[in-house]
Amino acid sequence: MKAHDGMYIGGQWRPAATTDTIAVVNPADEQVIAHVPAGTAEDVDAAVRAARAAFPAWAATPPAERAARLTALRDELARRQDLIAETVTAELGAPPALARAVHTGMPLLVAGSYAELAADYAFEESIGNSTVLMEPVGVVAAITPWNYPLHQVVAKVAPALAAGCTVVLKPAEDTPLTAQLFAEAVHDAGVPAGVFNLVTGLGPVAGQALAAHEDVDLVSFTGSTAVGKRIGATAGAAIKRVALELGGKSANVVLPGADLAKAVNVGIANVMSNSGQTCSAWTRMLVHKDHYDEAVALAVAAVAKYVPGDRVGPLVNAEQRRRVRGYIEKGIAEGARLVAGGPDAPLETGYYVSPTVFADVTPGMTIAQEEIFGPVVCLMKYEDEDDALALANGTVYGLAGAVWAGDEAQAVAFARRMDTGQVDINGGRFNPLAPFGGYKQSGVGRELGPHGLAEYLQTKSLQF
């Protein structure tokens, strides 16, 4: 595939500081499809300087003009829809239908939402004898993962630009080509030079240099808890703002009286989508003891429809496949009942994992507690609602979840008691304006909609 051999800094593609490169691999056939430059601290420094230089003018740009640039960005992304979907398929392995509907469609919605918010948001409010100004935080370091290569970028860059911040992006090493297409769209949208900058590179090199750079005001990170903790510590020590979107182990709670077949089918689909590589996936299915055996049978039937290489893509790389298979082996070793799938590779080539269902998972098991990030569902049995709640809240995470009940009020009452940032009631639809983010160790801060925009603002109070 076509790739830029430089960094997008200060409004142009510039040679990188070294000639080192990163190979981009198609996880479906394990072939190298491109190389991108491996950025160093020197590239990061150049990008942060460009972002700093561009900040005063962009911060002073009227919101209506920022909104116009974001509308143009949305249109430039829409113009590249086919190429973006092909690129996500090539570097992530997402099946074409998913690449188009979700990996391309969702970021278009989010970019559009921030074009509107930039125009409509109240960047000023009155409180008593004060006028409160919402001012941009400054230079933003955005560090993104590979699981939703464009969405994760847009969910940070669009609100940052809407707020009047400037940005340096370090995308995941596995999916830099989508990030380069995003940079092209930003350029063609007429966003002024230096407002958005892209440095491709490795996490411990370019990512670390960016998170630690003294001229960065806010670090927004999405990825693993391990790296998030380090970034939070570094940012805290430097008194920088930080937003962390980390892992999850979300519960799909099926209360008695729910439409069991629907709850199980939607629940399985939720985990199988993107091969289970979704931080908000409902990876634990909680079912009342009276409906449990029927739910297991329904789950086994449902998962059979997810054929690797067809509806389910590979995992992103060999390391993720190794990790996920390790969890499946651990589940078996710790006594969970394997009812579908297993650790064996379903296809000879590509980083595929068999869609897997475990029954009789108990809270003490590793697979009940840790984020697997693969097509693996854990079914857990509960005695009553309090027991279900204890299970649902019984992990260090709290990112998302679902509740199904015959009576919507009963589902809402249960959702109120859940320690988690989002709950879908009886299959509620994704809302690109609703705040997304974690309770507990799932993170700090919120993305999307007006709450996501507020992350990039700081207040200044004028008293009269």
Ligand code: NAP
């Ligand atoms: P990761 O290492 O945390 O990657 C996220 C981003 O951080 C990437 O851009 C990465 O660069 C960068 N990074 C890595 N080390 C860094 C450092 N020391 N300083 C600054 N930036 C750094 O995640 P991963 O290794 O790709 O995935 C591992 C696990 O994380 C998954 O199995 C899953 O459990 C979880 N995960 C969660 C999400 C989510 O949406 N919450 C997304 C992805 C992964 P490189 O790409 O070069 O590593």
Ligand code: MG
């Ligand atoms: Mg990594």
